[in-house]
Amino acid sequence: MTTVLNVSGVNKRFGGLQALDNVNLKVEEGQTLAIIGPNGAGKSTLLNVCIGRITPDTGSVEFHGEILTGKHPYEINQAGVARVFQTPEIFTELNLLENVMIPALSKRDGTYHFNIIARMKEEKQIQAEALHFLEDFGLEEQRFSDAGSLSRGDKRRLELAMCLVQHPKLLLLDEPTAGMSRLDTNSTIELLKKIKERGMTKIIIEHDMQVVFSLADKIVVLAQGAIIAEGTPDEVKNNPKVQEAYLGDEHA
Amino acid sequence: MDTVSRKGELRLMLIFSAAVLLMPVWLSPFGAAYPDLLQKFAIFGIFAVGFNILFGLTGYLSFGHAVFLGVGSYAAVWSFKLFTMNVIPAVIFGVIFSGIFAALIGFVSLRRSGIYFSILTLAFAQMSYNLAYSVLTPITNGETGLQLRLHDLRMIDALFIEAGEGLPLTNLFGIKMSGYPGFYFCAVLLIIGFYLALRVKNSPFGLALKAIKSNQTRMGYTGFNSRPYMLSAFMISGMYAGLAGALLAVTDPLAGAERMQWTASGEVVLMTILGGAGTLIGPLLGAGLIKYFENIFSSYDDSLLHQAFSYLPDAMNDVVVGMISPFVGDGWHLTLGALFMVIIIFLPGGIVGGITHLWQRLVKKNQEPTEMEGKQQ
Amino acid sequence: MDAIFLQILNGLDKGGAYALIALGLTLVFGTLGVVNFAHGAVFMLGAFCAVTTQHLLTFSKKVKDEGITFFDAYKEVPYLEIWWGETGSFIIDYKVPFSILLAVPVMLLIGLAMERGLIRFFYNRPHADQILVTFGLAIVIQEIVKSIYGANPIPVPAPEIVSGSANIGILLGLGDSVVYPWWRLIYLANALVVIAAVFSFLKFTTYGMVVRAGMQDRETVGLLGINIQHRFTVVFGLASIVVGIAGAMYTPILSPDYHMGMDFLVLSFVVVVVGGMGSLEGAVLAGFMLGVLQSFAAMNEVKAVFPGIDQIIVYLVAVIILLTRPRGLMGRKGVMED
Numbered sequence: 001m002t003t004v005l006n007v008s009g010v011n012k013r014f015g016g017l018q019a020l021d022n023v024n025l026k027v028e029e030g031q032t033l034a035i036i037g038p039n040g041a042g043k044s045t046l047l048n049v050c051i052g053r054i055t056p057d058t059g060s061v062e063f064h065g066e067i068l069t070g071k072h073p074y075e076i077n078q079a080g081v082a083r084v085f086q087t088p089e090i091f092t093e094l095n096l097l098e099n100v101m102i103p104a105l106s107k108r109d110g111t112y113h114f115n116i117i118a119r120m121k122e123e124k125q126i127q128a129e130a131l132h133f134l135e136d137f138g139l140e141e142q143r144f145s146d147a148g149s150l151s152r153g154d155k156r157r158l159e160l161a162m163c164l165v166q167h168p169k170l171l172l173l174d175e176p177t178a179g180m181s182r183l184d185t186n187s188t189i190e191l192l193k194k195i196k197e198r199g200m201t202k203i204i205i206e207h208d209m210q211v212v213f214s215l216a217d218k219i220v221v222l223a224q225g226a227i228i229a230e231g232t233p234d235e236v237k238n239n240p241k242v243q244e245a246y247l248g249d250e251h252a
Numbered sequence: 253m254d255t256v257s258r259k260g261e262l263r264l265m266l267i268f269s270a271a272v273l274l275m276p277v278w279l280s281p282f283g284a285a286y287p288d289l290l291q292k293f294a295i296f297g298i299f300a301v302g303f304n305i306l307f308g309l310t311g312y313l314s315f316g317h318a319v320f321l322g323v324g325s326y327a328a329v330w331s332f333k334l335f336t337m338n339v340i341p342a343v344i345f346g347v348i349f350s351g352i353f354a355a356l357i358g359f360v361s362l363r364r365s366g367i368y369f370s371i372l373t374l375a376f377a378q379m380s381y382n383l384a385y386s387v388l389t390p391i392t393n394g395e396t397g398l399q400l401r402l403h404d405l406r407m408i409d410a411l412f413i414e415a416g417e418g419l420p421l422t423n424l425f426g427i428k429m430s431g432y433p434g435f436y437f438c439a440v441l442l443i444i445g446f447y448l449a450l451r452v453k454n455s456p457f458g459l460a461l462k463a464i465k466s467n468q469t470r471m472g473y474t475g476f477n478s479r480p481y482m483l484s485a486f487m488i489s490g491m492y493a494g495l496a497g498a499l500l501a502v503t504d505p506l507a508g509a510e511r512m513q514w515t516a517s518g519e520v521v522l523m524t525i526l527g528g529a530g531t532l533i534g535p536l537l538g539a540g541l542i543k544y545f546e547n548i549f550s551s552y553d554d555s556l557l558h559q560a561f562s563y564l565p566d567a568m569n570d571v572v573v574g575m576i577s578p579f580v581g582d583g584w585h586l587t588l589g590a591l592f593m594v595i596i597i598f599l600p601g602g603i604v605g606g607i608t609h610l611w612q613r614l615v616k617k618n619q620e621p622t623e624m625e626g627k628q629q
Numbered sequence: 630m631d632a633i634f635l636q637i638l639n640g641l642d643k644g645g646a647y648a649l650i651a652l653g654l655t656l657v658f659g660t661l662g663v664v665n666f667a668h669g670a671v672f673m674l675g676a677f678c679a680v681t682t683q684h685l686l687t688f689s690k691k692v693k694d695e696g697i698t699f700f701d702a703y704k705e706v707p708y709l710e711i712w713w714g715e716t717g718s719f720i721i722d723y724k725v726p727f728s729i730l731l732a733v734p735v736m737l738l739i740g741l742a743m744e745r746g747l748i749r750f751f752y753n754r755p756h757a758d759q760i761l762v763t764f765g766l767a768i769v770i771q772e773i774v775k776s777i778y779g780a781n782p783i784p785v786p787a788p789e790i791v792s793g794s795a796n797i798g799i800l801l802g803l804g805d806s807v808v809y810p811w812w813r814l815i816y817l818a819n820a821l822v823v824i825a826a827v828f829s830f831l832k833f834t835t836y837g838m839v840v841r842a843g844m845q846d847r848e849t850v851g852l853l854g855i856n857i858q859h860r861f862t863v864v865f866g867l868a869s870i871v872v873g874i875a876g877a878m879y880t881p882i883l884s885p886d887y888h889m890g891m892d893f894l895v896l897s898f899v900v901v902v903v904g905g906m907g908s909l910e911g912a913v914l915a916g917f918m919l920g921v922l923q924s925f926a927a928m929n930e931v932k933a934v935f936p937g938i939d940q941i942i943v944y945l946v947a948v949i950i951l952l953t954r955p956r957g958l959m960g961r962k963g964v965m966e967d
């Protein structure tokens with residue numbers, strides 16, 4: 001098994017706040033890693049460090065042996081990292097097919113390609129690929145409607161389709177079910193399980209324990225910037241430290 | 253998808269070309285079929301089509317596009333003065349120089365977006381305008397404007413043609429570029445420009461521009477670098493403006509700094525918005541309408557108005573003329589400003605947007621009864 | 630040394646006008662979130678309040694000129710002088726200060742009418758739409774003024790007593806070579822007073838505090854049960870008054886014509902952006918700073934080194950500031966960054 005992401009000895013301070021405290025983390029290929037922790041534990045900071053948006057004070061982050069720190073989002077994406085946001089970031093004014101064709105194009109053409117010769121109508125291969133992914137996510141019926149008109153759950157589906165059409169090496173999910181109804185949450189979980197079966201490497205940040213325990217292979221628990229526990233879902237569930245720091249809060 | 257297939261493209265271009273080339277025929281009932289005005293339609297059509305590539309596709313509102321119009325004009329007039337009265341080099345120089353200017357201004361301005369981008373382009377436009385009036389007088393001839401002179405160098409012409417009496421005329425290998433030939437020259441370039449704009453809009457490049465307009469964050473995490481895309485779009489639209497500027501010089505070989513004033517930039521914004529930003533035909537329609545009405549409205553004065561309403565009783569006549577006269581003649585700008593407001597308040601999608609909207613509603617209305625009938629059965 | 634001192638004064642003076650215009654622009658922008666391109670036109674309307682006052686006060690009647698005895702000569706004598714004699718002439722002489730009495734209510738009305746009649750429909754529209762509709766409004770206002778008052782600048786002199794220059798060199802012990810027009814000093818003082826008044830209104834009255842809170846977070850203030858909308862309308866009126874006074878008082882310095890607003894608008898937008906969108910302090914600071922920079926750039930010694938620098942200095946500074954400090958000198962985070 002190869003290591004996809006290797007975070008070693010990362011410290012990050014914001015003024016007086018120790019946001020990350022000597023964090024070590026390894027994500028193996030095909031693994032689904034969940035990062036959980038109470039509010040303000042440093043989950044988002046860690047995620048941003050992982051994709052190079054925040055430069056750590058000390059320590060290093062390697063993605064397939066490559067250092068991502070300080071790179072632009074498009075470079076990170078081209079390196080093979082796709083990202084899902086808390087609120088779905090999609091091209092609301094464009095139709096679903098175009099939404100999925102755009103990432104497919106960037107996968108094929110790179111960060112910039114001055115292509116005014118081709119017609120989108122004749123990009124048959126890109127179109128077929130986009131359509132395939134829309135079908136996979138049950139969105140092919142709506143392929144000609146504007147993405148802005150979708151329901152919250154469908155927007156998330158579309159965003160996932162846009163990420164997966166690029167066949168990323170690592171998928172980052174930042175609270176993928178935040179603000180969703182139970183129904184939408186369940187369908188999203190099903191979707192993520194399906195993606196997991198394909199062997200996609202993922203990092204999930206999530207509040208919803210149902211999501212975490214039904215998806216994760218490995219869970220990392222953060223509290224005040226430090227990892228207080230890690231292991232399989234069962235190990236973490238039974239760890240008294242975790243119950244005290246995090247689960248304890250909820251059961252109280 | 254609103255993109256057009258190859259066949260549809262061909263059909264559209266055929267209709268479009270016919271419409272443009274036959275303008276002298278079908279515009280004559282409107283009293284607009286004379287060369288000067290037709291040239292303006294074509295030239296400002298090019299300007300607006302180019303502006304729309306930036307504003308319509310990416311949503312970046314440039315308030316300094318008239319600079320490129322001015323640069324194109326200056327470059328063309330210098331080409332007439334230094335090299336030849338043939339218009340081909342003039343047009344090429346106009347496009348190249350405005351492209352260079354657009355690259356420089358775009359490179360800096362595109363580091364910001366939204367209103368900051370608008371202000372940056374405005375700042376550059378004002379700088380260029382002020383400089384053209386002051387220190388750059390050797391190049392721009394300041395307030396007088398750059399004009400042709402009898403003793404200009406005309407290096408290439410001097411090799412082939414004996415200098416005649418009086419100022420030479422702009423020409424295309426001997427065909428004089430005034431009147432109808434001038435219009436057809438502009439019209440052909442408009443058709444080419446329109447075709448390119450169509451291709452840009454329907455290409456992967458155009459789709460990327462639309463994506464930038466829609467969501468910059470997702471655009472970045474999709475693996476596209478927006479900046480070179482924006483810069484290309486900015487340069488393309490700057491070069492269209494330069495082409496339009498050069499053509500202004502082709503049909504009337506002088507160039508003045510007032511062409512670069514920010515109100516001139518505002519005018520092209522208005523043309524684009526009036527017709528419908530983001531649509532292909534809208535900006536052209538806007539440019540045509542504005543130039544048409546400018547021409548009509550500004551030619552009226554009080555005495556003409558009194559004549560026009562002479563069928564009314566004298567007292568009524570005075571009242572009506574008094575009400576209309578602020579809007580015509582010198583007051584054309586008042587009409588323009590009011591039109592601007594009305595369009596933005598009531599028709600944010602412009603004329604084309606409004607028609608599309610109306611059409612969709614009509615279609616829906618027609619569909620509903622049929623569905624009802626289906627249910628009854 | 631003297632020259633530099635004078636240039637600073639010149640700059641502060643010009644900066645005073647910029648600061649006042651930018652202050653109004655920022656007030657509107659910070660509270661209502663509207664980019665108002667018609668603000669320059671409102672400045673121009675303020676100046677034309679002074680012109681109108683002049684017209685009204687010097688409303689004249691033809692009377693026989695008694696000084697000429699050879700034939701019947703007529704001259705125009707303002708009614709005010711006929712009725713009140715010396716007092717009348719005095720009032721006419723002080724038309725510019727008096728015009729403020731006209732400008733304040735008129736500008737308030739214009740401001741309220743603009744906000745209620747047009748601007749409020751654009752709160753939730755894109756900034757591009759706001760720019761465009763107010764740009765259209767600016768053209769309309771300017772053309773209306775042109776059709777009433779004509780295209781030529783109309784001189785509106787300052788009161789006789791302050792039409793000369795102040796020998797401030799002696800006052801400040803710099804020697805008697807430093808003289809400066811009285812009216813420009815008055816304008817500077819006026820600008821400072823108005824700025825101080827606006828700031829104390831916002832800082833020390835509860836009304837102003839609510840407005841400031843609204844600038845920070847509109848929704849929360851609305852949730853507190855305060856009709857923030859109503860206050861913002863008042864703020865729009867206030868901004869119009871501020872810029873109207875700026876315009877009226879500026880008339881002796883620059884004879885107003887119909888497009889003076891546009892010239893100032895572009896500059897004051899640059900001022901606002903340099904100061905930082907939504908920052909009142911920034912607008913004032915940047916106004917004075919750019920005014921001073923501009924007058925220094927106009928010095929012959931500077932122009933000799935950088936030809937044409939006086940024409941572009943303001944824009945150049947704006948470009949540099951925008952590129953190095955994206956939010957301007959004192960801009961708040963999150964303003965206009967969507």
